[in-house]
């Protein structure tokens with residue numbers, strides 16, 4: 396099976412055209428298998444939230460915490476849902492034609508691509524200047540947390556660090572989506588002059604056949620990667636034990652007990668009114 400498709404250019408060179416569509420099926424099936432494997436594993440996995448006694452103790456120790464803790468401000472939630480909408484339109488417009496559903500997909504595809512690009516640019520500015528930028532990234536400082544999480548996974552009751560605002564898995568996922576997302580955006584923008592948009596002057600000749608081929612291949616690879624990533628994301632969002640996180644992406648807040656069950660209050664200090672939460676946390680205090 397060839398993973399990439401080639402053709403002969405008018406000058407006789409063998410150039411890539413795009414990825415083999417078998418890769419799309421591979422990513423789809425891979426995503427679905429992951430879902431089944433994880434679902435089966437979770438039937439036997441230990442629950443990794445803090446025990447009731449420990450949460451009771453923390454609640455007494457941190458008596459000043461509000462009943463509702465803001466997890467995602469209004470602007471962050473709007474970004475998330477705009478991005479999710481554009482991502483789903485991109486996936487369906489790209490892959491429905493491959494499974495035989497014929498329609499004028501390119502125009503919906505590039506327009507959703509511009510919406511995704513704009514929402515990502517907005518998110519970069521918002522996260523850099525108004526949110527706690529480093530809370531979503533992973534690095535060597537997370538190794539103790541990884542060790543503690545693995546030990547808990549194998550049934551040990553370890554006191555080690557819990558996550559800050561974002562669990563380790565979410566931070567790793569974010570990294571993967573950044574790579575794949577920026578990959579489709581960069582290559583997609585490059586491909587726009589090649590199609591008829593009515594907005595940008597069409598010029599299919601500003602790259603060589605070889606470079607066009609590599610651009611389409613990179614776009615396709617990042618795109619099929621997103622199929623698996625989006626399946627995994629939606630799967631986790633609807634899992635019962637993650638529903639409290641999904642709900643916070645709709646309503647914006649989690650309860651004090653959920654905060655203490657799943658987070659390390661010293662690593663995600665909601666009392667320290669950081670720039671992102673100033674408005675919301677104050678609102679919570681007022682409404683208390």
Ligand code: HEM
Nearest residue numbers: 413485486489505508509579580583584586587611618621
């Ligand atoms: C979830 C994200 C995306 C996926 C899964 C995806 C997937 C695809 C696929 C499979 C193709 C066909 C490529 C080929 O024939 O080799 C394609 C084409 C294209 N995509 Fe995307 N894409 C995504 C995001 C974007 C973005 C963000 C943009 C623009 C900013 C964009 C613009 C385009 C353009 C202009 C084409 C070329 C259409 C043509 O040549 O007929 N895409 N995309």
